[in-house]
Amino acid sequence: MSTATATHDDHHDHGPAKGLMRWVTTTNHKDIGTLYLLFALVMFFIGGAMAMVIRAELFQPGMQLVDPQFFNSMTTVHALVMIFGAVMPAFTGLANWLIPMMIGAPDMALPRMNNFSFWILPFAFTLLLSTFFMAGGGPAGGWTLYPPLSLQMGDGFPFLIFAIHLAGISSIMGSINVVVTILNMRPPGMTLMKMPLFVWTWLITAYLLIATMPVLAGAVTMLLTDKFVGTSFFSAAGGGDPVMFQHIFWFFGHPEVYILILPAFGIVSAIVPTFARKPLFGYSSMVYATASIAFLSFIVWAHHMFTVGMPVVGELFFMYATMMIAVPTGVKVFNWVSTMWKGSMTFETPMLFAVGFIIMFTIGGFSGLMLAIAPADFQYHDTYFVVAHFHYVLVTGAVYSIMAAAYYWLPKWTGNMYDEKLGKMHFWISTVSVNVLFFPQHFLGLAGMPRRIPDYSIQFTDWNMISSIGGFVFGFSQLMFAYMVYKTIKGGEKATDQVWEGADGLEWTLSSPPPYHSFTDAPEIK
């Protein structure tokens, strides 16, 4: 950061403080973005370690390593950590770093709240992980926390609920900051329809978060009162309804799915044009498609619940509405392909991850379409087919976009180029292994293997073994990514301001690394 302060001598009193206190008290969007991203990386490895336990136990039939209760807590906490601890904070970190630089603002609009919303997270996840050391162990009722099962948890239950509350508060504050920044901090001439798609997708994501996080908070609070205060929201014996929890949860949960993928769309829409050296195809249709997906996400929640015994008219409505999502999602994929079409492409690591994203996210989209068909879902539901589906959209979708973003913007953030050879190796090993990991899970689900089981019948052995091998390779190959990040921060070939030949956008007009306060004067918008 010494270069940053040197180029801004008149502002040096606003430069970063020294030592640990810089990170504790920082209100700078880049510092906070870095904190979010590093936190997400740590959580990615913690959640990944749990996945390794799961795949190790499932390597062969019979119970070898862990008892069933601990296995269930592994699947449960793996999901909670990956969703709330890794993917969401990673996107928030990217928003912090990039939104001010992309719209031409000096910083986020609400810097103190920004600091607070990050620093809640380590406490939230300490609470969550501490439940493993309490009587009764960690949460083991699935990340969806369905009652009555979730209410059977031991002493850790209130810690789990408060961890979710804290993570939710953090998300809401982060989202408010994003909305306020985008709507108020744009320089003259930066109209909404001139904003980069990453900014657009985050604006819509932020609204989704603000709309749904309180719903989740309400649902888990009702669980808490059912457990400790004697209410019966979700107990039929007291006049309540366990299925009502599922409706409330998925009213949050389905928009949440898009919270995890819309920013990814924005990232890919930034990377593909850069490496195709051609403007994004159908910018305005991309914006409208994002908005349509966001709208539809509120009216499809019960497709997670086709088997709970809804009236047939309800099942038909949710089936049709869910199928409709394929239309705007398809528009996005077609637009990306058209952007590539007749371009002048090169395949540096960010482009590899972006292309990998498009192909594998689309595969996840296909299985999603299959799952939308209610009668077929009666077979697919709660099997490994579903596990394969959502890992295709979340790992090779959301996580791949985050990796792509890291490779794409790290040279801008650090001023150093990453090691291209290492990056490509990371991509190819990850992509081969992640498909060995998740593709066979389609077969397992179709053959009849339910999800969330620690042991299985012998006919499922072969694909589980293959899947586990893929899992171990994928898991350990992510250490390459961590090493790449470390190496790039430490040094490397100096990056130019433009970094990429085809890069277009305000962030590329700043120096690499950018000054501590991004745009102190409003840039001119073409």
Next chain:
Amino acid sequence: MHKLAGIFTAYLGAAFGSAQADWALNMRQGVTTTSQSVYDLHMIIFWVCCVIGVVVFGAMIYSMLYHRKSKGAVAAQFHESTTMEILWTVVPIVILVGMAIPATSTLLAMEDSSEADMTIKVTGIQWKWKYDYVDGEGAGVSFVSSLHPDHNEARMVGSGADLTKFGDSYLMEVDNPLVIPTGKKVRFLLTAADVIHSWWVPDLGWKKDAIPGFVNEAWTLVEEPGVYRGKCAELCGKDHGFMPIVVVAKAPDDYAKWVAEQMGAAEAEAASADREWTKDELMAKGEQVYNTNCAACHQPNGQGLPPTFPSIVGSPIATGDAAAHIGLVMNGKPGTAMAAYRDVLKDADMAAVLTFQRNAWGNDAGIIQPAAIKAAR
């Protein structure tokens, strides 16, 4: 090391040498018209996705091969086309409508459980199924179906059991299978006693949640006699992976014979509850019942996994007042994993298991006769 190598070899043999349906890729077609139409629907969508995939990925791959800078490609600068945007909005909608039509008719047929020949109530209990034949031939038959004891023993952590001896039915074998007649429309009423379960036999073509306090409906009509296996599909706690379902479809004659046997057994059971039992009889039966119903939580050695699953050894309940002990097992303990066994265990079974708990592992608190249970109901 030698033992490990042995397990490994046996295991590899199981994985690669067996002639069973390993390496299965696709959905099971099943044995009912429902499962067949679900399979057909699945294949239609699958092929539609494949065609779309070939077109989209084909265009992408062509572009990646020929529109690259290293091949001297110069970037065009087009960036919109309203015609294309309309085209790729409308065409998918048409395809989706085409998929929705067969999906809708299949769904409507699946949800129509009217005009059933008989009705079976299915109750999910952590971690077993209870079946009550409420209507039609066999009405009155009632039993609990749990994971087969041999499989239960083999699935304990580190049991080192040779699983290949179970063939394809490992973890898919029960002590008392559900028996249904072929050629009859059987309606199922599904509910649960504690948490949400889901009753799923892939060959029948559907799964349906069993929810405490609510009753769901589903139906099946199996034409071919045979054994059809499935599992609980909704996470229901520690032993979710260990509550299989086995459906035996029998020809009407065989089914009638089976019903007669069940009725006879139920009478004998009822009669046995009225006589005085010896302590040895109670202990022997009690150990059996304990291993099926209690050992999953309270452990085979009775020491439980405190604090969630308390120890029975020397516990104030198992060594104290008999009435309190009966009440606890009969009604369960709300807010904990302790379920109510009123409808799960018959008089003699409950008396036996209580006696076992009160006299095993150094406990010494006297015996409980079936008559006492009958009186306490």
